[in-house]
Structure formats: structure tokens, C-alpha cells
Amino acid sequence: MNLQQLRYVVATAEHRTMTDAARSLYIAQPALSRAIRDLERELGMTLFARSGRGVVVTPAGRRVVKLAREALDAIHEIEELAAQRQGGPVELRIAATPTLEAGLAGRLLPAYASGHPEVRVHIVRCDGREGVVNAIRDKKADLGLTDLPVPADLVTHPLERQEIVLVSPPGMDLPDPVPMARLDDLPLLLPCPGTPRRAEFEAMFTRYGVKPAAAAESDDRATWLTTVRARSVSLLWYRSIATEAVRAGLAVRSLDPPVRRVIALIHARRRLAPVAQEFVALAEGGSAA
Template sequence: MELQQMRYVVAVAEERNFTRAAERCRVVQSALSHQIKALERELGVELFARTSRRVELTAAGEAFLPHARASLESAERAHADAAAAEGEVRGSLTIGLIPTVTAVDAPAALAAFHRAHPAVKIGLRGGGSNEFISEILAGHMDVAVLGLPEHVAPEGVASRELVREKFVAVVAESHPLAGRRGLSLRDIADEAFVDFPVSTPGRAQSDLAFAAAGVQREVAFEVMDLGIVLELVRHGLVIALLSPALVAGVPGLATVDLVDGPGRVEYLAWSAFNPSPAALAFLAYLNTASPQRRSGGVVAP
């Protein structure tokens, strides 16, 4: 059994097509099919059910696949660790970024890190903080920037506090509230809002603040894309509660301070269990590039 055969099995399982799997692995389809057939003969089972139009994993294939993935990940980690012992950082680095990052200049950080460690394959993922924590715990993500309500710390992962922020009301420049010196949540409770989906950490800090103030609001639009959020506000359809850093200099928008507005904390999070050489190198770079106050006594390597 060879690692290349396992790569082919994983590719076919994910693509559900031998032709696309061969293109992904940069081999001719006949060679890929031959290697999978050879592996099946060695194992004494069929891994795939095949027709001219359809490919599916058999029960044996379903059982084999997670172990194949784990073997490939272990082989990649062995290569990366061996290279790191000689001073070269290799391997892969998967990073999660919430859509409202303000504490880290991600493009600049990634550009500098790539120049320093060109052999590291970098993957970026967007999403929410809860999703990222689960991915880190499952070993599918190395590092993430999280945004959580005040008094809520990441659980199960190592973390470092990056910044604490107080949200402001974001309105269109033509909105009647634009230019006000300060507002309370009760002052804006009758407005229509745009916010992140319910039950996400990006939404939680605002919902908690309104609950604490004893007032209700209407969230007319639930959106994960920050660009769409700002456009909806700019067109006067809704208002939003956001970090002022996200709207600084954006034309067509105005911000108003809130006396009882929500706050959030951005964290850098990573696995506390055996982080990869690439993850350690990236954390070390971020510590050097932008040292911040540590959270909960946990310090990045």
C-alpha cells in the first residue's frame, strides 16, 4: 500500500469522478484507475461502486477513507517536522478569519509570512467563531481570529486577546440620526437593523446588549458578508452595530457613539495540542509583528 494510492482514493471519493480526480492529481485517468484497482486487489475489497456515470464509495471504502486521510496527514506532518528540525518550515497552514477582523491586517501578515516561509501552503477560510473553534478542536484548522461577546472566552483552545472594541451605530449619511453626538439602544430600538445570523457570536453581542437594556429590535436582514451589510446601510434600508474600525473612511456612512452599546473581544486562537511547525511559525510572527496583551495567562509559542 502506497501513499500515492491513498491520495488517489481520497481524490476520487471527494470528486466522485475518476476524470476529475485524475486532473486534480495531475495524472492520466488510466494510471489512477490502475493504482486504485491494484490497491483493491491488495485489500481484497472494492472501495468504489462504479458505473459509466456514477462513482460512490462502498461500505469498505467508507471505512477505508478516514484512515487514508489520517495517513496522508501524518505523512505530511512527518515531512514538515523533519524539515523544521533542519530549520525549514514546511507543511500546510489553515487560517480562519471572521468577516469583521480589525485587530490583524491579514493580507499584510500573510504576505510577510509567505515571503519568510515560501514552502508553507496557506489556506484561508471565512466563517464564524463557533465554527472555527470546532475546526481547531477537530484538527482541521491551525489558527483563527475570533470575535466573541465581552465576558465570553474561547473554550477548549489556546487563545490570546487581541483587542476589545465598543460598537457604534452605523447609519447612512442622510439618516436623521447621522450627526447625533450620542445615542442609547432605546433611542434606536424602533429602527430596522441588519446583523449577522441569529445564534452566531457575531450577532450575540448585540442581542445581549439589547436584552440587558430591556428593549427589543427588528433585524430585517441577516447577512454574513460585511460588504453587503455596509451597502444595505448606505442605501438607507437599515442601520447596523459595528466596530468603528470597520467603517472608518467608508463613503456614504456615518457613525454615532452608543452609551450602552455592545462590545466584543477579538482573539487569536490555535490548538493547544501539538501545533504544527507552520502554525508555531505563524504565531511567532504575529507575536513579533503585533505584540498584544495576553488573555487568561495563555501566551502564544
């Protein structure tokens, strides 16, 4: 048994399919399957039961996965300790969407940096909640900042509730706040069909009994405000985009009733390195409901 096999076991348990686990590990799927079979043969126990296109962790496998996570966490802490003793940089990687990154950089990072000058914080910019989740699962980030919900295999630390607002071209005859009923037939820029974001918006519209017009569809956040102005459509997004929207000459209005989403730090279900634990503690201590 070796550390590589332990990483393979943990990745397979987290992703629940050999294909996705192999992709996260940057190895071929047959090689991962063979390594898992070799380990099962060595241990004399079945860790994963094949089910359809995925795998299910067996009772014995759950115990092995737990111990494997603990072993890998310990190795990570030893490596961090060695880096500190050798004077090397200690790194904390935080995945965030561009919308939430501004708040992270403006509020949390300066406070953290002042108390941890030896830690180099690297922001992993992701395209949407799914990108943040994938960065955590693929071990490209230690922590993620995103809105909820996220898959149940991840740990969440709610920090605040952000308001969703309506961003519109100038000159539109709309009150502030905008009653939900006024969204009926309103031309909107929406996420692309079939995406989780689009499904969430559709669920919200159904809940309030409105049917906005999907006048434009895009997941490219960099073009959203330009599209709002050029195509005379409105956009539903977080209040944190308001400053940028106003600077672009757009109007920002609240909704009635107000709609808010929970913003949280997320991470894999394992023991965090001390630098990540300290960041979570700082964020939770300074968060506001």
C-alpha cells in the first residue's frame, strides 16, 4: 500500500464514478480501476461495489476511506510544517466566482493577510458555482466561496445572505423596488438552458407565478453588463455587481418581496490544514447575517 493508492481511494469515494475520479487525478480510467483492484486484493476486502455506471462505497470501504483521508491530511500538515521550517511559502488556495471575488479580496483577504503575513493566498477564479465545486473536488483549491446549495459531500460554512437585484438599461419605467409581478414578460438575460443556474431561476419564477421573456441567454459573465445595455434586456444578479453596473450607466433595483441567497465557504469533508481553518474562523467571526 502507498500514498498514491490512498489518494485513488479517496478520489473514487468522492466522485462516485471511476471516470470522474480518474479525470480529477489526471490518469487513465483503466489505470485507476487496476490500482483499486490491486489494493482490494492486497487488503483482502472489497472497497467499492460497482453499480451501473458508478460505484458505491462498501461498509469496509467507508472505514478505509476515513482512515485514508486522515493519513493524507496528516501528510499535508507535515509538508506545510516542513515548508514553514525551511522558510518556504505556505499557500492557501481559495476558489471563487468573479462576482464574489471582489468581496473576498476587499474584506476577508486584507484581514487575513495582516495576521498571517507568511501565507500566500492564491485566488482560483471559477466560472460559477459548479466551477468552485469542481475546484474543491479536484483539489485545485483548499476552500471555495460560492452561493448555496452545493452537493452534500461538501462541508459548508454560511457567511452572509446576498440580495438578488434587477439590473436594467437606463430609462426603463420601473419602480424601486420592483414587484415580482412586473417580471412577467420582462425581457431578461438568463443563464443558458439546461444549466443548474437556469433551473434555479425557473424555479423562482414558478414560485412567484411569473414568466419573464428569455430575450438573451449567456453564461459568459464578462459580457453580461454589455449585453444588458446593448440589447435592452434586464439581468437578475447579486447586489455585489451594483457598483460595476452603475459605473456602466445601468439602473439597479431591489425586488419585492426581496430575494436573498446564502453565501458560504465550502471545502471537502476532511480535516483542513491550519491555515485554512484559521481563514474559516476569521470569515465566520466577521460575517454578518
